[in-house]
Amino acid sequence: MNNMTQRFDMPYAHQNDSDFILQELAQLKAEMIDQISRHPFLIECRNGLASLDRLKAFMVQQGKYSRHFTRYICQLMANLESNEDILHLLDNLFEEMGFGEVSEPPHSQIYRDMLLNFDLQLDAFPTRPSTQRLINTMMNFCKQPEGVYGLSALCLGAEAIVPSLYSDIVTGLVKQGVALEDLKFFTLHIECDDGHADTLLAILSRLIIEKPTLFEVVRHAAFLMIQARLEFLDDM
Numbered sequence: 001m002n003n004m005t006q007r008f009d010m011p012y013a014h015q016n017d018s019d020f021i022l023q024e025l026a027q028l029k030a031e032m033i034d035q036i037s038r039h040p041f042l043i044e045c046r047n048g049l050a051s052l053d054r055l056k057a058f059m060v061q062q063g064k065y066s067r068h069f070t071r072y073i074c075q076l077m078a079n080l081e082s083n084e085d086i087l088h089l090l091d092n093l094f095e096e097m098g099f100g101e102v103s104e105p106p107h108s109q110i111y112r113d114m115l116l117n118f119d120l121q122l123d124a125f126p127t128r129p130s131t132q133r134l135i136n137t138m139m140n141f142c143k144q145p146e147g148v149y150g151l152s153a154l155c156l157g158a159e160a161i162v163p164s165l166y167s168d169i170v171t172g173l174v175k176q177g178v179a180l181e182d183l184k185f186f187t188l189h190i191e192c193d194d195g196h197a198d199t200l201l202a203i204l205s206r207l208i209i210e211k212p213t214l215f216e217v218v219r220h221a222a223f224l225m226i227q228a229r230l231e232f233l234d235d236m
Helices: 002-008 018-037 039-046 050-066 069-076 081-094 107-117 127-141 145-157 162-175 184-210 211-232
Strands: none
Touching: 018 107, 018 162, 018 184, 018 211, 039 050, 039 145, 039 162, 039 211, 050 107, 050 127, 050 162, 069 081, 069 127, 069 145, 081 184, 107 184, 127 145, 127 211, 145 184, 145 211, 184 211
16 A cells, blocks of 8 residues: 555646546546555465355345445435536436346345345344445545545445456355355446446546546545455455
């Protein structure tokens, strides 16, 4: 993390260069994904070394975090100034609730059904402190009066890392003998969350192009969300 911190603490030399800003955002996104993918638990998942019990623990704690997702989005929308930006987030919200282009059950129901395949129920397990910190960190960013905080946390600290994160979890579960068709929630989000991240990244890009000093806010929020996520994974 030190290299990343040093890099973005340098003076912003190209404040009017939109191409530079887009490149920096893309690089920041890649660094957030890399930080997550190098976590020992996910390396073990990719190598088939994570036990089924540990993977089940991840599913339970991730479910406790994910079930607040509609609340994160609603809090964020309340702090956005642009109606067009709000509409983009509404598309994400409708998809979570099962009202997207393809009608399907709410994602929360898909998650509950997936857990039932493993005889798991969220309320049967305590919420770990690291899970609560992850929830609180995301919620606190989404509640900030300036929407760029919540956008940064939701985009770079959540949606952008989901395809890579869930791909490793699916790999770990399949290598433990779990059928791919029993992992619909994960496979669904591997496919759709890249699009969600791109939508949020486009909004962030516009805001930073209009006010380049906001990049430090974006970097700060992304960094803290990834730190909370890494601590969450430490508990697996």
